[in-house]
Amino acid sequence: MAFKAVIFDLDGTLVNSIEDLADAMNTSLSNYDFPTHGYDAYQGFIGNGIKSLVTKALPETNRDDQQIKRSFAGMMDIYSSNCTNKTKPYDGIIEMLDALKSREIKLCVLSNKEDSFAKEVASALLPNYFESVDGLTIEAHKKPNPIKAIEMSKNLGLKPEDILYVGDTDIDMQTANNANMFAVGVSWGFRSKDVLIANGAKLVIDHPLDLIAIL
Known part of the structure; x- marks a missing residue:
C-alpha cells in the first residue's frame, strides 16, 4: 500500500524528553520531601500523560487526589520553563x-x-x-x-x-x-x-x- x-x-x-520530564518531576517530589527516581524509572512512567506520570512517581502512600493535584501543578509549573533544556x-x-x-x-x-x-x-x-x-x-x-x-x-x-x-x-x-x-x-x-x-x-x-x- x-x-x-x-x-x-x-x-x-x-x-x-526523559531527562527534562524526570528533572521537573524530581524537583516537585523534592519540594514535598518525597523520594526521587532515576531516569530509567521514568521510562516506565511515560506514555499515558503527565498526570499519570505524576501519580506513578509519587509514593504509593501519598497518591490521594489532593496530593496528585498539588504535585501535578508543581510539576507543570517547573516543566513549563524547562521542557526543552535537555x-x-x-x-x-x-x-x-x-x-x-x-x-x-x-x-x-x-x-x-x-x-x-x-x-x-x-x-x-x-x-x-x-x-x-x-x-x-x-x-x-x-x-x-x-x-x-x-x-x-x-x-x-x-x-x-x-x-x-x-x-x-x-x-x-x-x-x-x-x-x-x-x-x-x-x-x-x-x-x-x-x-x-x-x-x-x-x-x-x-x-x-x-x-x-x-x-
Whole structure:
C-alpha cells in the first residue's frame, strides 16, 4: 500500500524528553520531601500523560487526589520553563522527516503530552514539518482512544488505512489499531519490542530511516 501520511507520537518517538520530564518531576517530589527516581524509572512512567506520570512517581502512600493535584501543578509549573533544556530529537529523526517531506508525505504529531507542551517542543526542535501537532486537551480523548487520530485523518482528507501511525509504547500501538491505521513501533523509545508487538505493532523499526523503506 502507498501510505500518504504519517502520524507520530512525540516523546520517545521523535524526541528524547526523559531527562527534562524526570528533572521537573524530581524537583516537585523534592519540594514535598518525597523520594526521587532515576531516569530509567521514568521510562516506565511515560506514555499515558503527565498526570499519570505524576501519580506513578509519587509514593504509593501519598497518591490521594489532593496530593496528585498539588504535585501535578508543581510539576507543570517547573516543566513549563524547562521542557526543552535537555530534550533533543533522536539521531536520524531530522533526516527521516526531510526524506518524508521530499516525498510529499503529510506529517502530524499526536501526543498524550499536555497540548501546550507538545506544541512548544515540536515548534522549538522540529519546526515546519507538521500539518498539525495535537497534545492532550481533554482527558477522555487520551490515547489509546482513537478519536484524535481519526479526526486527523479527516482533516488530512485521507482514510485511516492510508496512514502510518508511529510510536514507541503499547498505548501508541493500541491507538493505531483502534483507528485502523498501520501500526509501526520504534525500538529506541520507552518500551521493548516484545511489548510493542504484543500490543499490535505490524512492524518495529530500529532506525528512523527504516521508515522510508515501508513507504
